[in-house]
Amino acid sequence: MSDAERKDTPEQAEFRAHCKDWLENNHPGRPDVRLPQGALELSDPDALAYLQSWQKSAYDAGMIGCDYPKEFGGGGRENCQAIANQEMQRAKTPYLPNVIGMGMAAPTIFFHAQDDVKAEVLPKLLSGEHIWCQGFSEPGAGSDLANQQTFAERDGDNWVINGHKVWTSLAHFAEWMILLCRTNKDDKYNGLSYFVVPIRENLDKGITVRPLIKMTGETGFNEVLFDSVVVDDRYRLDEVGAGWKVAMTTLAHERGAGPLVTPASGGMPLEEDESAQTSSVYALIELARQQERHGKSAADDPLIRDELMQIMIRQQAFNQNLRRAGIPALNDHPMRIPLQFKLVATEMVQDLQNIAYEIEGAASTLYVNDENSPASGRWKLAYMNSFGMTIAAGANEVQRNILGERVLGMPKSK
Amino acid sequence: MSEQPKNFGFGEDETMLRDSASKFFADNCSPDKIHAQVAHNPDIHRPIECIWDKNLWQQVVELGWTAVCVPESAGGVGMPLVAAAAIAEEVGKAAFPSPLLSTYYATFVLNACGTDAANKALTDIVTGTPTTLAITNEKGSWSSSDTDVSIKDGKLNGTAWFVQDAKKCDRFIVSAKGEQGIGLYQVEANAAGVEITADGIIDLTRDQAHIEFNNVEAVALAAEGDGDKALDEAMPAILTIISADMVGAGEWLLQTTVEYAKTRIQFDHPLGFFQAVKHPLVNVMLDIDRAKSLVYNAACSIDCGFDDAELNARMAKSQASEMAVFASSRAVQYHGGIGFTWECYIHLFFKRQMHNQVIYGDGKHQRTILADMVIGQAA
């Protein structure tokens, strides 16, 4: 019995038993299609369909949205989502596709929307039938998120919205969008408002979704244009002008620091061969054993060996930081380690994948479209994609500002 | 890897001990006091001195800190290594000049010897005999099988080098080569035939010496052929404690530099407003936290007797050594001209870090060994 299980209340223990039981008989098995590394990179409709059907069956079995009230499509339980997550991950299930919906939109809607809107949108959000996207970033509003230019103008019971969103992951599949925009041009922060927008039904009524192509050649995110799109006032969250406050609920949950636990499954290896996992130092060592550099095994090259050990130490330090973060006696500031996670994890993975380039030597020039590319070019693809993670969700330089200011107490930088 | 206690085995007793150490150093060991003591003579050709406060050592013994790692069977308290790691962190934070950590290293080796003579030596450590290891050759090899001292007919001859805190210690544990291999021997500092020559070292907060043995009578602690094994067995704990010292000193350097970055104004802003200062200081913090977690993990896996103890300890020493260099370089740099002076306390910690990072193997050396363990020997 694990530590977590020992602490279960009777209700939780019963729920855990139900999850275990269901998962034993209902693992969806491996798909026929290739899955990308994460839901935000989904571009193949068949991969999406497979994942949506997994999310729907897990939802029907009560493992998604457990802690939301029944009238909004949830399970009406308390503190059970974390248990479902643990069991789904233990069973090595596929990941869930509706990540923005569950991780950002649902908690924001739950805390800030009218009840009839919650009842309208949350059930299909949680079941994964409706994919959601996040319309925050704009050409002129990235790290400086409050610099929103997309404008919503009041028109009776409706709003008319004009503007331009960028980097909108999953918009190409999305039914709905959470939208931050401006309703008052005179006040940077208090002039913002927050809406949920049915973008799919507006595709011929002013919404245009255009794929943006990543440096890898893959699609995944989009730009979304608003040309006089009409949105019912019911779909406004909280007060006019309270958009910044509402957005903070979204961002807190995005960082895993909000009160509601995000449904998360996962653990199924993307490749049949576990040693091909591009975020594991042991897979990297395996790659080094297989590759030659300048006529000898990369695993015998002293400089490569040193780099491998450096990254192994960082990975172990990351795991031990996770462990130490839970021990108040060994932390001088409660947020000192938690606020490091995003920054440290994304840079560690990026550097790890960069070492693969070095290990491959001359063959590192070969891409996924070359049959001689080591590991089918996965490491190079993963390295390029790693920049999505160091830039998105608060660029790492912004993370360093936050750490320097909130933890070390240095003065705020611009 | 095996399952370990979630809290590293760091419980209430350990927390209390750490807090009392922290208070002890705040009361007795402020940086200005230490600076006035050990840095009284900046002359680059100054005579070699060994400066420390014996009175404080007596208090440390009375507080029971020398007994922390000695098993109850030898009159000690037998606390887990995480307790000693917590003390070592506070020692580093205060740059405390004392033979305490050297005595810990000796304790680990004596624990590994497991002989009656070693047990007796442990009892003396509890009552306050400062003890240090004399196990390094002239070339500074980090291998337990290298020594320039020989043993024949119960007599030691040769020289041990890079002996830490030698002038503060009353007793040495000497590794010597005999016909059957490496043994370990106990020698009193005042024994006939022992000649201690102090080294002129950079670190002002400790002393170091080379010790010549001329037909010195020796008590065997580990028989010929067992000595290098005892040293190898003790090495993970030694590396962990040195690393903990570096973590403490790193934290002092970070906090002191952050404080300066909050108060020193240039271009109408405190220095910490500028990201060229702020971001590297955050990187120093990330490096310290990595090292600290690796230290407690290593200590805990040693306490649990797991096979991966050496692996974890070498990871900790590698990370702590790299951090020590980085934290001290950034501290000097961001203090500007004042940080470059003798008058500023930074150099005490800078020099201690540079000393510690190389003792018993720097980061690169640790990673060379780790690579052999994890990847296998290179062809």
Ligand SMILES: Cc1cc2nc3c(=O)[nH]c(=O)nc-3n(C[C@H](O)[C@H](O)[C@H](O)COP(=O)(O)OP(=O)(O)OC[C@H]3O[C@@H](n4cnc5c(N)ncnc54)[C@H](O)[C@@H]3O)c2cc1C
């Ligand atoms: C893969 C991916 C998926 C994304 N998905 C979404 C999505 O679904 N919805 C959405 O709304 N947005 C999304 N984004 C957008 C993301 O939130 C922004 O890219 C991010 O906030 C940075 O904004 P920017 O790209 O405009 O860069 P800028 O703000 O122009 O910054 C450029 C660079 O300057 C540096 N920088 C910026 N500010 C500072 C500062 N204060 N101090 C120091 N350095 C600084 C950083 O290095 C930063 O990377 C996604 C981005 C990526 C890469």
